[in-house]
Amino acid sequence: MYDLVIKNGLICTASDLYQADIAICNGTIECIAGNIEAHLASEIIDAKGAFVTPGGIDAHVHVDEPLKLLGEVADTMESATRSAVAGGTTTVIAFATQDVSQTGPKALSKSIENTVDEYARQTLYCDYALHLILFQVEKDSLEGRELLGVQLENVYHDYGVTSLKVFMTYPGLQMSDYDILTTMHASRSNGFTTMVHAENGDIIKWMIEDLESKGLLEAYYHGVSRPPAIEGEATNRAIILSSTLQTPILFVHVSSPDAIRTISKAQARGLRVYAETCPQYALLSDEVTKCNHSRALPYVKAEAVDLETHSCGGGDKPYKVENFEGAKYICSPPIRPEGCQQQIWDGINNGTFTIVGSDHCPYYYQDKISKASKHRAYHDGKDGRFRYIPNGLPGVCTRLPLLFTYGYSQGNMKDMMKFVEVNCTNPAKLYGCYPQKGSILPGVSDADLVIWYPPNSTKTEYPSKPTVIRNELLEHACDYTPFEGFEVSNWPRFTIVKGRIVYREGCILSSNATGAYLPRAKSSMCSS
Ligand SMILES: NC(=O)NCCC(=O)O
Numbered sequence: 001m002y003d004l005v006i007k008n009g010l011i012c013t014a015s016d017l018y019q020a021d022i023a024i025c026n027g028t029i030e031c032i033a034g035n036i037e038a039h040l041a042s043e044i045i046d047a048k049g050a051f052v053t054p055g056g057i058d059a060h061v062h063v064d065e066p067l068k069l070l071g072e073v074a075d076t077m078e079s080a081t082r083s084a085v086a087g088g089t090t091t092v093i094a095f096a097t098q099d100v101s102q103t104g105p106k107a108l109s110k111s112i113e114n115t116v117d118e119y120a121r122q123t124l125y126c127d128y129a130l131h132l133i134l135f136q137v138e139k140d141s142l143e144g145r146e147l148l149g150v151q152l153e154n155v156y157h158d159y160g161v162t163s164l165k166v167f168m169t170y171p172g173l174q175m176s177d178y179d180i181l182t183t184m185h186a187s188r189s190n191g192f193t194t195m196v197h198a199e200n201g202d203i204i205k206w207m208i209e210d211l212e213s214k215g216l217l218e219a220y221y222h223g224v225s226r227p228p229a230i231e232g233e234a235t236n237r238a239i240i241l242s243s244t245l246q247t248p249i250l251f252v253h254v255s256s257p258d259a260i261r262t263i264s265k266a267q268a269r270g271l272r273v274y275a276e277t278c279p280q281y282a283l284l285s286d287e288v289t290k291c292n293h294s295r296a297l298p299y300v301k302a303e304a305v306d307l308e309t310h311s312c313g314g315g316d317k318p319y320k321v322e323n324f325e326g327a328k329y330i331c332s333p334p335i336r337p338e339g340c341q342q343q344i345w346d347g348i349n350n351g352t353f354t355i356v357g358s359d360h361c362p363y364y365y366q367d368k369i370s371k372a373s374k375h376r377a378y379h380d381g382k383d384g385r386f387r388y389i390p391n392g393l394p395g396v397c398t399r400l401p402l403l404f405t406y407g408y409s410q411g412n413m414k415d416m417m418k419f420v421e422v423n424c425t426n427p428a429k430l431y432g433c434y435p436q437k438g439s440i441l442p443g444v445s446d447a448d449l450v451i452w453y454p455p456n457s458t459k460t461e462y463p464s465k466p467t468v469i470r471n472e473l474l475e476h477a478c479d480y481t482p483f484e485g486f487e488v489s490n491w492p493r494f495t496i497v498k499g500r501i502v503y504r505e506g507c508i509l510s511s512n513a514t515g516a517y518l519p520r521a522k523s524s525m526c527s528s
């Protein structure tokens with residue numbers, strides 16, 4: 001007997017599209033065959049006419065973590081995994097922050113231990129893994145190189161963590177080229193994937209000061225302070241660092257045409273350079289950051305803001321804090337000007353981008369007690385200027401439905417196999433969890449599957465699917481989505497995690513939540 005059989009679906013992997021039945025037993029794919037007898041199944045789903053894909057892997061998800069590096073964001077691991085499965089994602093990779101109070105060979109293992117312990121107390125709807133965020137090298141010397149190597153070795157042996165992220169920007173997190181080299185050196189000897197947030201932090205600091213001195217303070221100027229070329233410069237510099245050490249590198253949340261060109265050229269030279277982009281860079285232009293924004297309005301002072309009603313008056317020109325709506329779209333790198341979006345689709349189709357992640361980083365828009373919010377930019381006498389707006393957008397739920405609709409259905413993504421490649425299979429290969437995750441292979445893959453609604457079905461047996469994105473559909477804790485009102489042509493009908501249905505036709509099935517921590521192997525793309 002099988003626990004579950006999915007009949008008549010169109011199985012779509014990164015390499016194939018064919019009709020067959022799938023039998024699931026003990027949480028894994030047991031067999032795939034043209035016809036699996038119904039009487040062999042405890043439960044059957046008829047997926048006639050529907051795509052059956054591997055569950056999505058979202059390899060870039062920020063959630064609340066013990067050290068609160070990003071402040072107290074809206075989603076816990078519990079609500080983030082709940083939102084993930086509602087959008088067809090069955091594995092998320094989040095971040096454990098380096099705890100700089102810990103030192104010595106086990107310092108980084110302890111940072112991860114705290115995070116894993118915190119999430120073990122939560123109900124998880126799908127599996128999760130962790131990258132490490134590293135922002136300080138304990139000793140900047142030859143001895144420091146050796147120590148970091150040992151720390152990473154321990155992180156791998158203790159927790160199966162095989163990737164780390166470094167920043168070339170953000171005050172407090174920005175690493176020097178020296179420290180990035182040390183990190184890449186340790187990554188190389190341990191077969192780790194080095195993920196880089198590439199923006200030139202020094203230029204950004206200068207630009208922010210300059211814009212502020214000219215009174216250019218609203219959300220839109222966040223993007224002006226981080227032009228495409230400065231992402232390109234940092235990308236180029238990081239490639240020089242990684243090629244000096246002949247070690248692979250992965251650029252996360254790539255948004256600028258300059259960076260795309262630089263990455264593509266490096267790939268053409270045979271360098272092992274990988275890249276991630278995100279739906280927001282393909283679907284939004286910086287016009288959204290001008291939302292209700294008008295330079296003619298007086299610049300709002302903190303004391304004049306009533307955070308309850310979000311309106312205020314001051315001087316002879318009354319001013320509404322709704323002019324702050326552009327803050328919902330503030331992220332780094334920023335949403336780019338009109339015209340850049342096509343280059344994101346081109347990069348997905350031609351292979352410059354290896355994966356698509358959401359960079360889910362859910363700050364509330366409105367204020368919440370003790371939680372970080374976009375309106376935090378008005379706290380403590382601050383005045384809402386763009387430099388104080390937390391950077392990040394929610395997106396773990398909307399990633400796949402958006403890419404299905406605006407990528408596959410609208411012809412911006414070459415086919416469904418590409419959709420599976422960048423959203424499911426490549427993230428698994430890149431981050432060392434293939435073929436357990438990201439594929440549908442009998443005997444080796446977890447039964448992490450998504451059954452989509454049959455396209456254009458008029459059959460009455462299917463309940464209606466969402467056609468427009470509304471925040472309340474997303475099952476996350478955040479109070480907005482940057483994609484509110486976006487039409488979608490498809491949505492997951494069933495999300496299955498390790499053989500159990502966790503999302504069925506719009507409803508979360510909490511009793512089937514069995515998500516757990518996922519230790520990973522070394523990357524099959526990035527380790528030598
Ligand atoms: N991307 C962003 O604006 N926030 C999340 C943190 C990061 O990934 O840089």
Ligand SMILES: [Zn+2]
Nearest residue numbers: 197252253332
């Ligand atoms: Zn980043």
